[in-house]
Amino acid sequence: MAGRITAAETGRPVEGAVVRIEGTELGALSDERGDYRIHDMPAGPHVLRVDHLGFATVRIPVSMPPRGVLHRDIVLVKRALRMKEITVTADAVSRATGELGTASVIDLEAIRAQTATSLRGILELVPGVELRPPGLDAVEQVSLRAARTSGRSTGAGGIGAEDLASFGTLIVLDGVPVSNNANLQSLGPRGELSFSTSASGGVDLRRIPANTIERVEVIRGIPSVRWGDLTQGVIVVDTRAGEVEPELGAQFDARTAEGSGVWGRSFRGRRQAGTLVLDIARTRIRPGISDDDAVRVAGQFSHRASFGEAAPTPTGMRKLVLDSRLDFFRLTQNLVENPNVRIGRSDRTRNWGLRVSERARFRIGPHTGLAFTGNYSRVSQNSRISADRLRGTLPFTDRTTQGRQEGFFVQGPYRADAELDGEPQLLFGRLEIEAAPRLLGFDQKLRVGIEPRREWNSGRGQQFDIRRPLQVAFDGVRGFDRPRDFSDIGSLTTLGLYLDDRFQTVLGNGVRLQAQGGIRLDLLHEGSTWFSRIRDAVVQPRINVELAPRPWLRLRAGAGRLAKSPTLRQLFPAPQYFDVVNVNQFTNDPAERFAVLTTFIGDPTNPDLGFSRATKAEVGVELSSGGASLSLVGFRDRIHGGIAIRRDPGFLLRERFALTDSIIGNGIKPEIVVPAIGADTIPFLLDRPGNVVDQTSKGFELIASLPEVVPLRTRLQVLGSLVRTEQTLNAVDFGPRDRFVDFQLQAIDARAPFWDPPTEFGKSVLFTYRVIHHEPDAGLILTATIQHNVTDVIRDDAATDTLAFAGFITRAGDLVRVPESDRTKSEFQDLRVPRGGTLIERASTPADWFMSVQMSKTLPLGGRLNFWAFNLLDRRGIFTDPKVLPRVFPANRFGLEILLPLRGLIPGRT
């Protein structure tokens, strides 16, 4: 078969058009004269399909004779609205599947057009998410609808509003939550050392490669009651599955190299399909400076099978559909010791995860179905840290139980090593009945479900040589760590029950009304089964309503309550050790050296710890007409009882002993004389997790997609986000740590002031502009993205004058409040000290911006070549002016990305 392909408007030949015979492997490319030729076509009827970017696809039935050449010239017509075919942004006004809350939907085309290494990069199409260059450089998390705050009120390693928001954002991968609740890979805030970890925060999004994702739905508004264990929004990720043409992808820049492949094919009359996805990426974190790198290997095998006849409904669901997934990932980050760059310090984290899930949907009737989701996931985590320590002479003990014993001295340089092995596991199930009855004159869609969930960690725990401790400086606040076995940690067991209903109707004058409401009950159990005592329960009603008085106008509102369970780390915190020095005699003669220490163990477990609760409310308006759309949403989200460390005061008893021989130089080691000759108290603070954080975020989100300027083939999309966040800690503030330590160690200080905690305040106004230019004849798409930081504010609202103290703590750890009217009295003279540790001076950052560009060139057969340059002008931001908050933009990076469809490379003999 042969012929010539020309353009209808100009009559010129069209080069590079893809000609295929549907249902066969035969095909060809048109040459510069527009000619195509396909050899060895079997006789009989066929459908010829012609594709070329910028032209409408043509399907022509042909009948091939047994012999000879069939000539067929083809005329292609340009598309009237070419930009409609080009999707490089999230859809502003569509809805997530089965949801009515405000959402951004990012489809495969937009994902392919976005330069991203992991899910985090794709989420930059959502309002309020800052742009970052692709790569695996560091832990990646995302927070929805929260501005950054200082996090200072929660002490060292404090939790800012952004951390709490990312912790409360639910990630759902192929219908099953990805949980971080059982992640214990952290040395904790008491340690002097730390390594890169996402423990106690949101999921590290680096584990989800962008190249394997088919669709992302970001529910920013009120999610339906199907979703639990969250305080913010839901990010629903569907990976590629089903029949997928084989495709290879590769991405290179000066730091990151990534390769990926996907292939899926159907069989048994398309009733079954198997898909294999593989992605390998490596980022050199500081190339040229060190060999630090992060490597990810991720893959998935999915199998879909359907049985029975298709239902006579628009969805055409078969009797039984089984969707099986097997995911694995391995993510390692190596920060290696380098004699030139990083001397005496290295750390490494390895995460290896496996996830098996099965989703079965059984059609009971035309409008009734039963769905079961089962999942088991396990991640093997190993973290190692090694660091050279240099100590002055300090007495130390390796005692792991309460009591007194002779200590030894740690001094000089030594190498401290620690290893942390965790194996967080998740068992998740959901049984859901779905029905579509007509009740009360409305078409309803009812869903009732039960969702048991159990998470635990069976790792070996934190191990280190106690005689070469990571930290030894006793300051009463931190104490010393001891090795810990995770086997004594219980499980996090929850049960969710929900009822969800959605209906729509058309009122008079064509006004369309949709509503979705439901109620969810989450139970937190004490034990490891769903039959154990209920520790906490929370009822969560949620509702979304949408009114469309005109086809182009939608008015929307929603409100609801959400809840997030504590993590294993918060439910079962590590015991805290405090080693008080009773005797410290360090002499030149090692034989005379003598130390006695008493070990106290504090149990920071909080029996009252329960769910973090949140309320969300939003109103919005959406306009869409032709190629333009506008979505404006106002929201107010509150978290009550977010979990953070509450520092509970107490005191330790330090006994003083006489020695049997206190003469230095006689070579005799002394002993203590019991009983003690005296004692004093040392106040201390026990880091106890508590539901102590209140957070309120309110603001607006804007998504505007302007219509294409047809003569320029250019379109503009604007994402805008204005968020104000306030966060307070329901606990007292003991000021900077060194000030409290000073109070502890100076026994003559009878008391020290404390303050009411500051209100952390954050404000962010962020606009992202995308200008998309399309040249269909050249197969070019040029996207310029400008991130415009209008303002950022981080501030702690707190009085800092000398009368700001709220009371004092005694050496016995008692808190005594002082009324405001009494604070000027002379008896409180010693408490009237300036307050420190709050961020009150630097208020805001002036507006600034940077720009990135991406040029995408289509390749034959649907391939694509992308060139991208992040922060094109290499703008640095502001960080040298002491009067304003620093804002540092990521440095310029550039790279190439190529997508090659394999099937099309050799379309057949031509």
Add this chain to the structure above:
Amino acid sequence: MGDLPRSLPGGEAVFPSLLILPAPRIGLFWTAGNPGALAQELEDRRTEFHFELDGASGDFRRPLDTGEERHARASGLAWGSLGDHGAAIGRIGVDRTDVNEAAFSDVLVPYTSSPFTVIDTIGDPTNRTAVRLEGAGSWSFGPLGAGLTLGFEAQDTRTQESPVPRTVRTASPGVVGGLSYELAGRGLRLGVFGRWRRSAHMIDIFSVGAPSRVYALEGYNEPVAINLSSTLFTRRFERTTWAAGGGLAGEAGHLSWVAFAQREDLGESRFNPNANDPLTDQWDTKGWTVGGAVQMLLSTERLLVTVDARFTALDGEAREGGLEGITFRADEHRLDASGEIRLLPGASWEAALRPSLVRTVRTRVDELARADSRIESWTPSGALEVARHLGRVAIGLGGAASRYTPTATTPDPATIGPIYARWIAPGLAVRAADAVAWSGTASARLQTDGPAFWLRGQFGSVSAVGNPVDVPRGNRDGWTLTLGVVY
């Protein structure tokens, strides 16, 4: 624009590349770079990709030139019409450079007109990844043509396995806008254009494993060493260049011609971006360029004669941060003239002779050091290339030679200081010495029913003539191997 780099002698002779490049083109776009004329001057299509390996090594070099270096480069170029009234041209290139012995300079082109150059004592192996992307689109609206060129160039340079890691990052976007108007019936085209380019250049040196010294050269003055020990040295250069100009092109029978002129300004500032309200060194140039080209197809229609010439002049002034007044001045001129006589393919032979002449005059005055230099040079060169077509296969051979002849007055190193003598004076000495360069090339081309494939090798060498004082002995040799495909 706004700069006349002081490159090492030897690159003046350019081969016609008979089997690889099309015959020279002249016009408002091709000669003056006005994108507004692209749609009027482009009718054919071309797509090519090539992969190139090249290297250079040798002792004949200046302190801030790299030692042994290797390049691997992949690039693509395409042009063609967009519908009936549009045309586009674009290219992309990705370049990886490995330097075994780095230059003692942190800037990529250390011998620019600017006197401000950062150097250090790091000579460790260095890698560089660079990308260049540029494209122009043009549309005709009757006699009026309008066009826009967008370009971006970025480089990421890092030392390897160095106790004093150095990272250098450059990002340079640029825009050119142009208009062209055809005067009906007169065979004339009038064009105006404007250019803008900005470069941000960032240097970070981490002295973590060994002490290092950094010198900020500021002309001929003896620089003060900055000793690095467990510290970070950071400098940022920001350069903005503007140019505006116009041109006129015409055709008459087999003769076509073009003339253009442009005014150009460059402003460059150098500062420590980690300091609050830092001291800033400023380098400003004002310059202009005039040029033109003539092309004639002789009556046999197989002989194409092309003559191209351009002259650039610039005045530069430097101001050092914290000092009043101008500290350094430069007055520089450069003339580039070349011609080509090409026997077009039509029979089995193809040939081209390409003579050229480069004349430079550089006067540089350092007000602080009270030192000045003046270097005038002539560089005549010639290249001859012959190709033979044997059916689908063609082979070509060529040779080229040039001679650099300067007349120079430079400061006496003994009167300034040891740093000047070590780092600055040898660079001037090389430019003040006679040098001779030669090169040879061989190429082959295979024409298939579809694309044509070609392979090209080139080798060249440059060295000083005689044994001039303070000039390195030996040669600097370079070689290139290129594989390409043209559609």
